[in-house]
Each structure stands twice: as C-alpha cells, then as structure tokens.
Amino acid sequence: MNHVGLVGRITRDPVLKAISENRNQTNFVIAINRNFRNSQGIVDSDFVNCIAWGKLAERIVQYCGRGSLIGINGRLQSRSYTTKDNMKVFSTEVVCDDVRFYALKQPLDIASYQQVKTQTANNQEIDQHFVLPQVEEELPVPVP
Numbered sequence: 001m002n003h004v005g006l007v008g009r010i011t012r013d014p015v016l017k018a019i020s021e022n023r024n025q026t027n028f029v030i031a032i033n034r035n036f037r038n039s040q041g042i043v044d045s046d047f048v049n050c051i052a053w054g055k056l057a058e059r060i061v062q063y064c065g066r067g068s069l070i071g072i073n074g075r076l077q078s079r080s081y082t083t084k085d086n087m088k089v090f091s092t093e094v095v096c097d098d099v100r101f102y103a104l105k106q107p108l109d110i111a112s113y114q115q116v117k118t119q120t121a122n123n124q125e126i127d128q129h130f131v132l133p134q135v136e137e138e139l140p141v142p143v144p
Contacts, residue, residue, distance in 0.1 A: 004094050006048060007071040007102070008032035016061040026057040027093075030070065049093040050074070056096060065105025073098040 008030035017025050031045045038044055052060050074096040082088055
C-alpha cells in the first residue's frame with residue numbers, strides 16, 4: 001500500500017498552473033520538523049515536494065501561502081528525467097489526495113475571512129478534499 005500522511009508548513013506561496021483547458025496543478029514544498037534535536041541541540045527539518053491537481057490545487061493556491069500549516073494525505077510518486085547535460089535525475093514527491101488546512105496564510109483580510117466563513121457555513125464550493133479549521137473567535141473589524 002502506498003499511503004503518506006504529513007503535517008508541515010508551506011515554504012513559499014503555491015502557484016496555480018493550467019496544464020490544459022480543464023486541468024490545473026500546483027507544486028509546493030512543505031517543511032516538517034523532526035521529533036528530536038541534533039548534536040548541536042537544533043531541531044532539523046525535512047523538505048518534501050508535493051503536487052496537487054484540479055479543485056484541490058485551486059483551493060491550496062487560494063487559501064494557503066508561505067508559512068501555512070497544512071496536513072496532507074496522498075501517495076509517493078517517483079520519476080526520473082534527463083538533463084541537458086545527459087545526467088539522469090530522480091525525483092520523489094507526494095501526490096496529494098486530501099489536504100487539511102490548520103493555519104491559513106497571514107494576513108487574511110476581513111473580506112476574504114467573511115467569504116471563507118460564509119462558504120463553510122453554507123457548504124458552497126467546498127469539495128470533499130477541502131476542510132477549513134474551525135475558528136472560535138471573530139476577527140476584529142479595523143477602525144478607519
């Protein structure tokens with residue numbers, strides 16, 4: 001069975017790529033802290049390449065940015081290609097099937113927050129792969 005579950009922070013803002021007319025894709029990297037400290041007392045991180053397709057990719061680009069804490073479930077995929085210098089390069093990435101958003105990118109403006117809250121309440125345009133974290137408190141309204 002090929003199944004991966006990871007929780008980490010996105011290292012840079014994901015960008016949506018239109019592969020074809022009906023097919024979207026995004027690549028991003030998540031940083032995952034290890035459970036222990038090295039000999040210098042520092043917690044090391046692993047950086048994992050991830051890829052998402054379709055509506056899931058659109059949601060990731062729309063709601064996540066650098067520093068967003070997300071959980072992903074998916075499968076490992078390995079591939080290889082040859083560079084211009086005739087060197088063979090191997091790559092392994094996680095193909096995302098499900099993403100949980102634990103901390104959205106900051107700052108999130110009031111209009112976007114209200115839109116997300118309304119969509120979540122009405123279950124509009126939220127597919128089975130998209131889950132927003134529950135927000136207990138209201139965001140303060142800026143005073144002009």
